[in-house]
Amino acid sequence: MNVVAIIPARYDSVRFPGKSLADICGKPMIQHVYERTSEVALFQEVIVATDDHRIEQAVLKFGGNVQMTSRDHKTGTDRLTEVAKHLEADIIVNVQGDEPLIQPAMIEQAIHPLLDDPDVAIGTLKHKIEHPHDLFNPNIVKVITDIRDRAIYFSRSPIPFIKGMDMHHEGFWKFRFYRHIGLYAYRRDFLLKFITLPQTPLEIVEGLEQLRALEHGYVIHVVETQCESIGVDTPEDLEQILRLLRQT
Template structure:
């Protein structure tokens, strides 16, 4: 079974323009992402999808595979689908281009259910929330799953609502997606739905159309870079790791 990872990477970011090219301890962010993704055991191929010539040229310079896509896409999923259209892969993995600390094992964990069960069309990850600040943060997307580990709902609000003090567990969603190729193409053609628009969460379109999303719990975390503060945090982590290795 052929499994291909596609990393959407756009230059125009509202909060941090040009972030795929930002330097992190001697390497651009997108190179960190690419090299980590390449270490996954379940992937046959890794492609960066971009609409910017600067990113395209950079990826070629470090030996990565890159595809130029339309500048008209509104979402990373649309960019993903354009590349997937020309591939013969069975499974497509969507990995964010602003995750320079992503652990390859997370990718493998998300892929495995689709390798084991042909009926699963889409999968993703969740991580146990241990900090109250994350629980109350609308930028941290929460997910609840059923007893078979399929998503019931994703929200920026606290779910389930803690009406009484309890030992309930809360999970944040990690935005790594795995699709059957045919389902990805079908999903990209679906109209946006009401809940998707209200929460600004694209994955709700899948649930609103009656499809299931497998949710795998992982012990690993990553840090998405959306702001200058995120970038500095990642730089310090990478620098400390390099210093430890060098010593």
């Protein structure tokens, strides 16, 4: 199969403008993401999709592949699809441009369900939640799956509800809670159809695009990963990454 990675990157982040170009050990953040993504042997091509010429020039400077897209896109998925329309690929992988510590193994884990099962439209990842702060943080999306590792639901709230217990009960944490990691592998045909589907009620109230796929009956396979990565949403996140890199 022909598998292509697309890294959506925009300059005008609300909480951290220009974060794609933030310096990390002498390289812009987008270069770290690009180089780690390029280590995945399954990819025939890695492309940065951006609407900003400053990012375009940075990618060209380090020898990367970049395509300019419309500035009118509301989501990274829309930007992804603009590029995917012109590709001859079977699988499109959306790698977030603000994950400079992304591990190639994580990307491969998200791809394999699509290689193994023709019924799967999307492959993605989950990671066990260890701390109460993460479980009750609405910015950390939670996921529950069935016994085949297919997504049942995604939520900003803790799921599932544990009847008769609160988080201080000794049995509460015997249940495994999972955070969703926003790395997606799509069948290209599904991706092109997905953006034409009407928004759905649960998607709107939770503010989570992946619920549109579930509400329309598509299969999302969720792989548990032991790997961790840190997304950069704020300057404080960047400082955390710099501290980790100094320790290695």
